[in-house]
Amino acid sequence: xxxxxxxxxxxxxxAAEKKLWLRVLGEVDDKSIFFLRTKDxxxxxxxxxxIMGGFHGEEQAGPLxxxxxxEAFDPNLYTKVNLSFVPIVNPVGFNKCQRYNDERExxxxxxxxxxxxxxxxxxxxxLLKNFPLLRSSAKHGFLSLHEDxxxxxxxxxxxxxxxxxxxxxxxxxxxxxxxxxELLDDEYVVTDAKGKERGLAKDGVVWKLCDGYFEDYLFxxxxxxxxxxxxxxxxxPIQRRIIACRAIMDEFIKLSTIREPD
Numbered sequence: 001x002x003x004x005x006x007x008x009x010x011x012x013x014x015a016a017e018k019k020l021w022l023r024v025l026g027e028v029d030d031k032s033i034f035f036l037r038t039k040d041x042x043x044x045x046x047x048x049x050x051i052m053g054g055f056h057g058e059e060q061a062g063p064l065x066x067x068x069x070x071e072a073f074d075p076n077l078y079t080k081v082n083l084s085f086v087p088i089v090n091p092v093g094f095n096k097c098q099r100y101n102d103e104r105e106x107x108x109x110x111x112x113x114x115x116x117x118x119x120x121x122x123x124x125x126x127l128l129k130n131f132p133l134l135r136s137s138a139k140h141g142f143l144s145l146h147e148d149x150x151x152x153x154x155x156x157x158x159x160x161x162x163x164x165x166x167x168x169x170x171x172x173x174x175x176x177x178x179x180x181x182e183l184l185d186d187e188y189v190v191t192d193a194k195g196k197e198r199g200l201a202k203d204g205v206v207w208k209l210c211d212g213y214f215e216d217y218l219f220x221x222x223x224x225x226x227x228x229x230x231x232x233x234x235x236x237p238i239q240r241r242i243i244a245c246r247a248i249m250d251e252f253i254k255l256s257t258i259r260e261p262d
Contacts, residue, residue, distance in 0.1 A: 048136065057090050090107045152235065
């Protein structure tokens with residue numbers, strides 16, 4: 001059984017056990033991209049939060065962290081929030097533990113800022129076709145779980161409708177440092193987007209980087225807040241990274257739901 005088949009087998013089981021609403025967003029090379037939600041309707045006033053993983057196939061802890069969290073969560077404790085998930089955006093890359101699909105298309109570029117010259121990948125086109133669903137699901141918050149395989153330092157990208165870093169951003173950074181204390185500081189991060197803007201990490205935070213990535217597009221299109229965590233993966237055991245991703249999800253859901261939806 002392939003890595004992806006084994007993952008999806010477990011995902012289907014947990015979706016059935018927890019009665020999660022599940023649908024296929026699309027397929028890349030006969031490999032499906034799945035969307036799950038804890039409520040089968042959005043006709044309610046509860047906060048709507050979207051969590052995604054696996055934009056880059058070698059960053060395995062995000063998808064595995066989502067699956068581990070779903071296996072453990074009690075739906076009865078989350079009745080006043082609508083949680084949605086796209087566990088693996090790039091199934092081809094995840095299956096082969098390679099960054100991109102077999103055409104080496106950049107999986108998180110070209111969603112906006114066409115002046116950059118970037119174009120959406122096959123995966124990106126599927127996300128764009130389903131954008132009304134995804135935007136609605138991320139109305140009150142979006143979290144994307146990434147890893148940086150080149151470093152032992154942690155950092156995050158933050159998009160909030162505040163003029164400066166809020167307490168929420170600092171608390172999200174705090175949960176990162178509980179697991180990986182060393183922060184990327186005064187360094188430019190390496191991104192896949194074209195152009196000179198590469199994103200300066202200051203005390204572990206890259207603030208409102210307009211690079212055409214999916215989180216940038218969601219924020220432009222009205223999502224209240226967007227976070228992308230970058231857990232370090234260089235010479236760090238996968239189980240430790242999975243535990244960190246689960247803690248990040250817990251913190252993000254807690255911080256997003258203690259505030260009244262806008």
